[in-house]
Amino acid sequence: MNLEQVARRAKVSTATVSRVLNNASVVKTSTRARVVKAIEELKYHPNLHARNLAGGKSRTIGMIVSNMENPFFFDIYKTVESDAHVAGFEVVMANTDYRSEQLVASIRLMIGRRVAGLAAVVSEMEPALIEELTDSGIPVVFYDVGTPRQNITNIRVDYRRGIDKIIDYLYSLGHRKLGFVGHHAMLGPINERVKPVLDAVARYPGLEVRTAADADTLDGGRLAARALLLSGEQPTAIVCVNDIMAVGALRELRERGIRVPQDVSVTGFDNVKLSEFCYPALTTVHIPRDTIGHLICDTLLAKSGKTAVADHEMVIDPEFVLRDSTGPAPGR
Amino acid sequence: MNLEQVARRAKVSTATVSRVLNNASVVKTSTRARVVKAIEELKYHPNLHARNLAGGKSRTIGMIVSNMENPFFFDIYKTVESDAHVAGFEVVMANTDYRSEQLVASIRLMIGRRVAGLAAVVSEMEPALIEELTDSGIPVVFYDVGTPRQNITNIRVDYRRGIDKIIDYLYSLGHRKLGFVGHHAMLGPINERVKPVLDAVARYPGLEVRTAADADTLDGGRLAARALLLSGEQPTAIVCVNDIMAVGALRELRERGIRVPQDVSVTGFDNVKLSEFCYPALTTVHIPRDTIGHLICDTLLAKSGKTAVADHEMVIDPEFVLRDSTGPAPGR
């Protein structure tokens, strides 16, 4: 089951078998045929660990995401994987579920695997970990977190602009009492996701917002919406941190007999496929996951190859998408 | 960045460092402390490839799924991963997207990685591949495909019973013209998924069914439903191969102004979380993904350990779940 046995059977040296395996074209056709035959007869599968060890290089890129359950992350993963395959790379994925111990474990794992590049599409990242990654020398792309460094490239979405577009629109429809549904990963005094909402709200006279947070799932969205509805005055619009939670909110409203958008408007974020399929279809903001995926791959593969790609930081401007879940504030 | 450097720095041999890394308790506390210090100072991360090579064992289990986009697969993955972590194993996932070349590549990859166990949750599997896996000696669990062998365990869902329950119910509500929405992976003369539908239909006098197939996605469901609606007489009920496609179908009906369930009933399969959150909530059949995940892990981890678990084949009986997407046939 190893090179040597194949070599013996094909009556060549292990070096030659290795050449055949790696498509080095120097092997004579007849020899190659003998080797291939031996490989098949023995059902030989090269040991990837040995290969990586000996070769020193990895042809694998790692990707760490916060919550694969949210199609947003999967969409990115999918385009990264497909780009990577084209370039002859594999990608191994790790899901942290927003747990920071899991993040640490995943990063260590990826370093241990000596991946050729690492994409971290996660919402939180401690400085110590960033340090660890910097020192590892592995090319890294962060999405939405951290700052550019030596071997670290950043891709971020102008979340603030997206929120502004949503709030502008809702304000223009007469909404004055807003609710914001976020997820737990964004708790804390001043959060990347909540702050823009608060700031946008502050720009308009008479505009108010209350926030609630829960898990980044359908159920979480539902629960957060319920919390909003149960505490204080009913908002006329609920702004959600992403589409999944918005779909959860939609259900809570429906079951309470609150009509969307007649009684309450709801907005999502990301423009995940599901946002078109839920009822009513979500007004949301489009984040181009495919672009993000391509950017990640280009960066990682270019770095592991020759020169650095464009810049160390790129920001994406999201686009407003109007659908059926929003309408004029009631009584207007 | 390797064992030797750490050893040098801690003034011990590489063997001792290795012992520290592997928690062998024979190391004197003071020595251990020195080594740990050196490891941290050097930010040393053991090379997993070298480890696997030298150790011969892998502590990684592989999982291959057809379509990670469908939450059904993700749910299984998630419980497998969590069980595996508890046992100190990693899991690497591969997504085939229903492409058989990709399946072949993924299997080869897993064998190359010398995984400690492999879960194949895919819809098609050529005999040659099964052969390859058998020979590899890796413990394998198949979901819904193949037959038990030497090192192969099977888990299957009694799909037929699930379908029977759905069709019985629809028939009792007066439905006589059915539509079936399937996905491409199940094309071909007699299919595992279509056959039970045809058989069930054949049992009832006056019951008819037309089928359509498309991709296993929200869009696919929508398109397949459209095909059903556009060709021939409008069915009074649409049975879908899974929840995702059913949600797609729901949208198509909604946009055509066809009311569910007043005009047309719709059923799903799997009882994915989304089936509660779509509108109307889907009548479906529950497949316990967590049970499947546990079964997979138990089997794989037990095998790689000591004795074999229970049997070589286990079948799961799905449960009918009544919600709002089904009702009496129109005019009855």
Added chain:
DNA sequence: AATGGCCATGTAAACGCTATCACCTGTCCT
């Protein structure tokens, strides 16, 4: 004081590959 054991550690041989270098044939030149 010599013997035996047991702990803690060191030495070195795998593990299965890749990659460098050396070697051997022939060809083709001069």
Added chain:
DNA sequence: AGGACAGGTGATAGCGTTTACATGGCCATT
């Protein structure tokens, strides 16, 4: 005829670990 050269192949030294096996203290036993 004698080299230079190139294409094809073999030998072998790593790659970074783990894991026997060997070694050396040190204490308890006789």
